[in-house]
Amino acid sequence: MISTIFNFKKKKFSLGDLGLPELAAGEVLVKIKASALCGTDLHIMAGDLADKVYDKRQIVLGHEWTGIIEAVGKKVVNFKKGDRVFGSPHIACGQCEFCRGGHSNWCNKQGIFGLSRPGSHAEYLVAPQTVLFTLPPDIGFKEGALLGDTISIAYHAIKRIGGKMNRVLILGAGPIGLTLGYLLKNFGVKEIFIMEKGAYRQRLAQEIFGAKIIEASNFLSIRRTCDSAFETSGSLELMESAFHSLRRGGKLAILSINPKKYPLDTLRLMYRELAVFGCFGYPHEEVLEFMKLLESKKIRNDIKKIITHQFALSDIDKAYELFGSKECGKVVLEVK
Numbered sequence: 328m329i330s331t332i333f334n335f336k337k338k339k340f341s342l343g344d345l346g347l348p349e350l351a352a353g354e355v356l357v358k359i360k361a362s363a364l365c366g367t368d369l370h371i372m373a374g375d376l377a378d379k380v381y382d383k384r385q386i387v388l389g390h391e392w393t394g395i396i397e398a399v400g401k402k403v404v405n406f407k408k409g410d411r412v413f414g415s416p417h418i419a420c421g422q423c424e425f426c427r428g429g430h431s432n433w434c435n436k437q438g439i440f441g442l443s444r445p446g447s448h449a450e451y452l453v454a455p456q457t458v459l460f461t462l463p464p465d466i467g468f469k470e471g472a473l474l475g476d477t478i479s480i481a482y483h484a485i486k487r488i489g490g491k492m493n494r495v496l497i498l499g500a501g502p503i504g505l506t507l508g509y510l511l512k513n514f515g516v517k518e519i520f521i522m523e524k525g526a527y528r529q530r531l532a533q534e535i536f537g538a539k540i541i542e543a544s545n546f547l548s549i550r551r552t553c554d555s556a557f558e559t560s561g562s563l564e565l566m567e568s569a570f571h572s573l574r575r576g577g578k579l580a581i582l583s584i585n586p587k588k589y590p591l592d593t594l595r596l597m598y599r600e601l602a603v604f605g606c607f608g609y610p611h612e613e614v615l616e617f618m619k620l621l622e623s624k625k626i627r628n629d630i631k632k633i634i635t636h637q638f639a640l641s642d643i644d645k646a647y648e649l650f651g652s653k654e655c656g657k658v659v660l661e662v663k
């Protein structure tokens with residue numbers, strides 16, 4: 328089985344045959360059809376998450392995928408050979424207080440594909456049945472690759488904020504920022520503002536959800552007027568804009584990975600009754616909830632618009648080069 332292998336020293340990918348591992352009880356072998364690139368991968372490659380990486384020399388990245396089940400191990404129920412599936416990046420233990428209480432994303436024992444074990448930028452992936460979801464027949468493999476992470480994380484962040492939103496600021500128009508905009512528009516949010524420096528992503532945000540672009544020159548037009556803000560950029564400068572955009576009682580959701588520390592102005596939080604939410608992964612059940620909204624057409628399936636580029640597995644270096652340049656939306660590897 329061909330895998331893409333990223334070497335931390337050489338900072339380069341190569342293709343290699345790592346062989347097919349034996350399936351343990353409860354595991355399935357998935358023939359990967361599509362595997363998406365994610366901003367988290369760039370942090371892994373840069374070494375920001377080195378303490379969590381399963382092999383310090385090299386890694387098979389990828390945690391947003393779709394595929395077809397090729398083989399099932401013992402004790403696999405509900406899934407069989409030939410099923411079209413997508414999966415969660417997070418492998419929760421299923422036993423702890425959090426898992427049993429509907430907060431699998433809080434599980435202390437969870438593993439993550441493409442970080443704590445080999446990921447999906449490969450021809451095959453071994454996955455426990457607990458991470459699998461059925462891919463509906465009307466959703467293609469490429470768009471389906473966004474369901475288990477990008478879309479579910481954005482949906483979870485919107486649920487974390489909760490309540491009715493009218494004026495929202497999204498910081499950063501990368502794949503997560505674009506997905507938030509797409510979902511918020513579907514949920515009827517009237518005004519969605521975006522702060523994003525890159526012209527390519529500004530244009531995408533305008534096309535996908537009619538984003539109004541905010542820059543330093545027109546920031547006053549939204550200052551202290553937004554009921555919610557979503558930080559997806561990882562820029563400390565924009566964090567400050569997020570707080571300035573919020574009206575009293577406003578809420579800020581943080582979805583970005585930022586290795587740098589940000590000094591929190593607690594007086595501002597207190598005086599203006601602001602709330603800050605961290606968002607990490609999502610509870611398993613929320614995916615099923617989201618899939619129902621999609622199926623009942625309460626949310627339009629515009630996922631395709633978020634994907635701007637696709638590459639073959641062998642062109643993975645080119646794919647990450649483009650992704651790193653930010654002249655793109657979501658980038659997906661197509662696996663033949």
Ligand SMILES: [Zn+2]
Binds near residue numbers: 366416476477
């Ligand atoms: Zn991801």
Ligand SMILES: [Zn+2]
Binds near residue numbers: 434436
């Ligand atoms: Zn657990």
